[in-house]
């Protein structure tokens with residue numbers, strides 16, 4: 001396994017189509033279905049980075065921006081934003097695509113954190129992340145800031 005990896009080595013784009021069983025009472029996609037697809041896509045990115053089993057430990061900043069209609073295509077784009085010692089934070093963006101016009105729209109985004117596990121089920125060290133492009137560097141810095149803010153908030157709430 002390499003000591004350092006670039007986000008572009010592990011990013012993925014996964015496609016689904018909204019079927020009747022994926023919808024809610026409004027006839028658009030059920031939020032839980034999107035969350036499940038996001039978790040799977042993000043887990044695959046984390047696995048590709050550490051080349052070991054991973055578990056989800058945290059999901060943050062999930063926003064449902066626009067609904068997705070029955071029969072539309074769903075594009076799930078996931079890339080590694082940040083790594084700690086054993087943890088990996090993956091940014092996921094979901095767009096819908098009208099299959100008849102090709103027009104796409106941003107629908108959902110979130111950040112999911114995974115921990116790599118060794119053969120005993122204990123957290124294990126993962127390769128470093130080396131962001132290269134401007135976007136990768138921005139995502140890295142933003143993820144770092146979100147982590148630090150979440151830690152400070154958690155400490156503050158625990159104290160009060």
Ligand SMILES: CC(C)(COP(=O)(O)OP(=O)(O)OC[C@H]1O[C@@H](n2cnc3c(N)ncnc32)[C@H](O)[C@@H]1OP(=O)(O)O)[C@@H](O)C(=O)NCCC(=O)NCCS
Nearest residue numbers: 054055056057058083084085086087088113115121122123
């Ligand atoms: C993953 C697990 C073994 C880690 O155990 P742990 O005792 O929390 O281990 P640690 O305290 O050493 O934390 C390990 C890493 O996870 C991170 N972490 C743990 N909980 C976290 C949370 N809620 N949010 C963000 N990061 C978290 C820690 O910051 C640490 O990161 P680092 O190694 O990069 O510094 C344990 O939390 C677990 O089994 N959780 C349940 C996972 C699960 O069932 N998920 C759903 C199905 S996939």
